[in-house]
Amino acid sequence: MNILIVDDDEIARMSLANILHGLGQVALAEDGEEAWEKLQGGLRPEVCCCDINMPRLDGLGLMQRVRAHPVLHDLPFVLISAASDRQTVQNAIAGGVAGYILKPYLAVQTRTLVERVLRERRASESENVLVTRRRLAIGADQLGGLLGKLRDDAAECAAALAAGGDTDARLQRLYSGTLVLGLWRGTALLKDLLSRGPAGAARAKLTLDELLRLVERQLRELGAAPAHAA
Structure with missing residues (x-):
């Protein structure tokens, strides 16, 4: 499993999955709690594309849990937000996220960003x-x-x-x-x-x-x- 997409908006979730089709297997979660349950259950993505504003557990809350995990702590996060959340995303980037995607999605830019993050992740995990x-x-x-x-x-x-x-x-x-x-x-x-x-x-x-x-x-x-x- 390569990519985890976390968003409570089904339309946004499925649209992003379509944009990223072919980059690897995609797992979907409706909010941070469901994503955390999947990760605790053994899901090991190479990147997590995660909306910031979600019920139960938001994107930043999920990222905090992951950062405290003994194995998952370095999982790259690409945060998803509306344009009005830009300052929140910029603050998160300063805290160590791999990038951000603004809604509405721009397919080429979005795919290019996630491809880069996947490439960097794989290079850091193991030698060719x-x-x-x-x-x-x-x-x-x-x-x-x-x-x-x-x-x-x-x-x-x-x-x-x-x-x-x-x-x-x-x-x-x-x-x-x-x-x-x-x-x-x-x-x-x-x-x-x-x-x-x-x-x-x-x-x-x-x-x-x-x-x-x-x-x-x-x-x-x-x-x-x-x-x-x-």
Whole structure:
């Protein structure tokens, strides 16, 4: 799942989904509370396009919750507002949002903005698989094998965690593996987890789930890449 759109206005929500069609899979939520429930349930978008003014939980309230989450804290937000909310959006941008979209939507500008945010997010999460192959001087099959080993190690660590076993040594090896294979986001999350001492089960599970998502995406991109690195 790549894009989460949060807006209580169904027409606005569906219009934006149509504009962003083809950039990735889209998940929809009617307000911040529904979006938060989806995120708590395991939804992991690469960008959240979120209206500011909504019932139950508004866009800024959702962003505050996300910023306090151990894994989701760096999720890029693109805020949506009417032109009259421009100052509110500018203040939010100063607080770290990736951009804003004004209603009524301008399709080309809106799509270009979200494409940029997605591109920057993916670049910050992991190294391009062709770059990894060149850096390590290995073929696609070899890189696929290493990524598969990392995936298996992460799954075994998750199983050990669920069984109440000691996972610190496993987490250290996963940290080293993500560093070697260019999974920057996994490296950062594991470093943060390990820096806190003995890993708490809930936080460790969130980290391992995110690592598995990153590895699976790298494997998909490896399968879609040219057979011979340039």
